[in-house]
Amino acid sequence: MNIYVCVKHVPDSAATITVAGKTGINEKITFLLNPYDEHAVTEAARIKASSAHTAVVAVCLGKAAAENTLRAAMAMGADRSILIETDQPHDSIFTARALAAAIRSDGQPWLVLTGKESIDSEGMQTQFRLARNLGLPVATNVVKVDASAESVTVECEREAGTVDVFCMAVPCVIGVGKGLNTPNYPTFPDIVKSRKKPVRRIGLAELAIERPPAGMYIQELVPDVERRSPRALMGSAAEIAAQIVDILKNEAKVI
Template identity: 55%
Template sequence: MKICVCVKHVPDSAARITIKGKNQFDESITFILNPYDEHAVEEAVRVKKQVGDSEVIAVSVGKEDAIKTLRSALSMGADRAILIKTNVRPDSVITSRALKAAIEQDGKPDIIFTGKASIDNEGFQTMYRLAAALNMSVASNVIAFSLEQERVLVECEMEAGARGVIDMPLPCVIGTSKGLNKPSYPTLPAIMKAKKKEVKIIDLESLAIEKPMSSIEILELKPAVEERSSKELKGQPEEVVMQLIRVLREEAKVL
């Protein structure tokens, strides 16, 4: 079985980002493997062990420093990696087209795992665009996955705490969520071994894909403003409960 994992090189959420000008930021900060993609890699490796005679290929679109993220995927158990190198950070349209071209060039897989979103922009689009381009079934927010012969059964998180079960054929694209598994920490021998695994670099310009104008224009970046407030509720327990419900519904608007 051939399994691909699409991963993204993203800024560490713990890093302090310095904004440069109106719509740029200092990229010398720490970048990491997108946390949702960690679950994708973990599940791909688990399926590989379950099936046997399988290969896991990590694929990423990004600048050359994204090799670091691919090495992380390799240390978790991926067999080899492909970097589609570009000097810009493309939107989901170009990303999905680049992934499609590189994946087809390498040989169409049986399953493509990827995180349900990236923590830097949370566009929630790439997996759907990729699945449509490859004519594959797709499921996102996946928190349970099982493989039976030529079909997969997945459980997905839905709105308001509901869960849905989807039965679909291979090949397919799976968008992983945090409840799916617990990513393992690579051992030192695995990290050292990952340094020797193949990372193939493909220039984005060498792929025969249509490159439309970016559908997203960043006009301005601003640091997030942390707003905190408190409210003291007084009265009997029953009264406090009713006050709390009113505050949550009318003021906080979370109910």
């Protein structure tokens, strides 16, 4: 049985990101495995450990450099990986079609895991579109997984601590949240072993994906400029507290 984990190659949120042109960024920064996807890979490895004859396959749509992200996923427990190579960014509509096509070309999935979102675009759409393309049920922001050969029971966290419980037939798509587990960060021997694991490279054209009738495109990226006006608050503790309340109420208008 195959567990496919769809991962994304994203800029490090700690990096200084600068806009290049109107729609791109300067890519001379650190890229890494999307943090939400770390939880997905960790969960796939956990499920595999208790399931005989199971393989974990990481799948990524991205540039050649995305192999580094796939190597990170394999160091965390994936057995092999698939890189769908493209030089262009794609929206969630096309990305889902590409991921579904690569999975179908590789084998029959038992489970398909993703992070519930990526830290760069934060669209939270890919898992739903992927499920639609594969014709599978889907749940997102999953914080607990109980998998068997025939079905999967998941707990999905909602707002204000509400938890929904769903039972889905397999195969199915699971978008995991950060509350699911603690990522299994690799040791140095894990990293060394990952270098020997296979990466199957697929040119995007090889998948013969039909161009969707709808699409989303970046028109322009504009840096977010913080505007701060420092102000010294003078007086006793009570007077300063009153000034803070006045600022929050009448200027910031947050209370």
